[in-house]
Amino acid sequence: MPVTLPELTLPRAAQDLLFREARTANAFTDEAVTADEIRAVYDLVKYGPTAMNGQPLRITLITSDEARARLLPHMAEGNRAKTASAPVVAILASDADFHEFLPTVLPHAPHMRDVLHDAADNRTAMADLNAGLQIGYFIIGVRAAGLYAGPMTGFDGAGIDAEFHAGTNRKTLVVANIGHPTESSWFDRLPRLDDADVITVL
Amino acid sequence: MPVTLPELTLPRAAQDLLFREARTANAFTDEAVTADEIRAVYDLVKYGPTAMNGQPLRITLITSDEARARLLPHMAEGNRAKTASAPVVAILASDADFHEFLPTVLPHAPHMRDVLHDAADNRTAMADLNAGLQIGYFIIGVRAAGLYAGPMTGFDGAGIDAEFHAGTNRKTLVVANIGHPTESSWFDRLPRLDDADVITVL
Numbered sequence: 001m002p003v004t005l006p007e008l009t010l011p012r013a014a015q016d017l018l019f020r021e022a023r024t025a026n027a028f029t030d031e032a033v034t035a036d037e038i039r040a041v042y043d044l045v046k047y048g049p050t051a052m053n054g055q056p057l058r059i060t061l062i063t064s065d066e067a068r069a070r071l072l073p074h075m076a077e078g079n080r081a082k083t084a085s086a087p088v089v090a091i092l093a094s095d096a097d098f099h100e101f102l103p104t105v106l107p108h109a110p111h112m113r114d115v116l117h118d119a120a121d122n123r124t125a126m127a128d129l130n131a132g133l134q135i136g137y138f139i140i141g142v143r144a145a146g147l148y149a150g151p152m153t154g155f156d157g158a159g160i161d162a163e164f165h166a167g168t169n170r171k172t173l174v175v176a177n178i179g180h181p182t183e184s185s186w187f188d189r190l191p192r193l194d195d196a197d198v199i200t201v202l
Numbered sequence: 203m204p205v206t207l208p209e210l211t212l213p214r215a216a217q218d219l220l221f222r223e224a225r226t227a228n229a230f231t232d233e234a235v236t237a238d239e240i241r242a243v244y245d246l247v248k249y250g251p252t253a254m255n256g257q258p259l260r261i262t263l264i265t266s267d268e269a270r271a272r273l274l275p276h277m278a279e280g281n282r283a284k285t286a287s288a289p290v291v292a293i294l295a296s297d298a299d300f301h302e303f304l305p306t307v308l309p310h311a312p313h314m315r316d317v318l319h320d321a322a323d324n325r326t327a328m329a330d331l332n333a334g335l336q337i338g339y340f341i342i343g344v345r346a347a348g349l350y351a352g353p354m355t356g357f358d359g360a361g362i363d364a365e366f367h368a369g370t371n372r373k374t375l376v377v378a379n380i381g382h383p384t385e386s387s388w389f390d391r392l393p394r395l396d397d398a399d400v401i402t403v404l
Contacts, residue, residue, distance in 0.1 A: 009348030015217040019249040032311050035403045040207035040283045042401060046394040047221040051355045053392040060402045067404035129375055134340020146211030153253045169323050173331055190255040190286035191307050192248040199244060200262045202269035
């Protein structure tokens with residue numbers, strides 16, 4: 001029996017832009033995307049919440065041919081053609097050294113830097129979880145900019161980290177192609193789980 | 203030197219609702235939030251992308267006094283009062299058995315269920331990362347509904363899992379209070395990292 005759910009506050013057109021009509025893009029036109037367009041995305045999604053306001057997400061934007069040539073060998077074969085065709089590719093990584101910024105971003109509890117300095121395992125888990133949330137915000141932000149994202153997890157993360165994150169505690173979680181889609185960019189929309197399979201009410 | 207960044211496509215009022223004016227709430231009025239309001243959030247954010255369309259997020263909504271009494275002892279002391287005052291509390295968990303649904307949600311590659319069945323470590327990592335992305339979408343969706351979320355990671359996750367997830371492969375990642383905020387609900391907005399600390403352009 002179909003149930004009528006409450007309307008959301010966000011206008012329908014915005015809902016469609018961010019979720020219903022937004023789709024994962026798999027092929028891109030050669031229309032450019034500038035680094036400032038991605039900075040504008042960050043300037044919005046930076047306000048999304050993270051634990052201790054730690055903000056562990058780090059973004060490496062691949063825009064030059066040289067950087068792209070360093071990235072492509074580490075992508076899964078099935079992802080290489082689309083990664084080669086995207087005007088910008090974002091390497092989205094967690095930074096387990098996010099605690100170094102805590103005196104700035106958590107000014108009422110700057111001692112947490114030292115507490116976390118001595119808790120590397122906790123820090124890694126915090127960084128991965130909260131960077132994951134931030135990747136969710138970032139994908140929504142790319143759509144808010146009228147751009148299309150193609151997030152991927154099919155890559156050799158250790159290889160990307162050795163190539164782009166040497167000497168840091170950054171770990172690649174997702175690589176996202178970003179651009180304007182071609183008409184043949186879509187696969188059919190895949191089924192989503194029913195709320196009864198996801199939500200338990202106690 | 204201040205830089206003027208490109209405008210986003212999403213209207214300014216929607217940007218504000220989801221990110222700029224949205225805040226983490228720490229105290230709630232007694233105005234009710236229904237399970238259907240949260241189902242409406244899910245009905246939007248379910249379209250956010252996940253690897254293999256795996257959708258590993260599971261949500262347990264705490265609405266009854268009895269369920270709340272089971273949850274509160276596992277929350278960090280500093281989180282108990284606000285969790286007690288929220289009309290709804292969502293336990294947001296990853297499900298490492300998400301692969302059981304792959305024949306439904308990934309109909310062109312149903313064999314991936316069996317591939318992942320034999321790769322429990324990969325499954326756990328996939329579930330945690332992608333549920334993290336989905337928690338990001340969910341927090342945005344709560345705001346899209348005109349509600350306020352107070353996401354927390356200060357709790358005994360093993361305790362919550364033993365109490366609410368026994369016999370499953372679910373792992374609690376975030377617990378979020380959801381409701382309508384009181385006027386004294388806010389802390390000051392904490393600083394966000396400059397884009398130069400987050401974004402590298404290559």
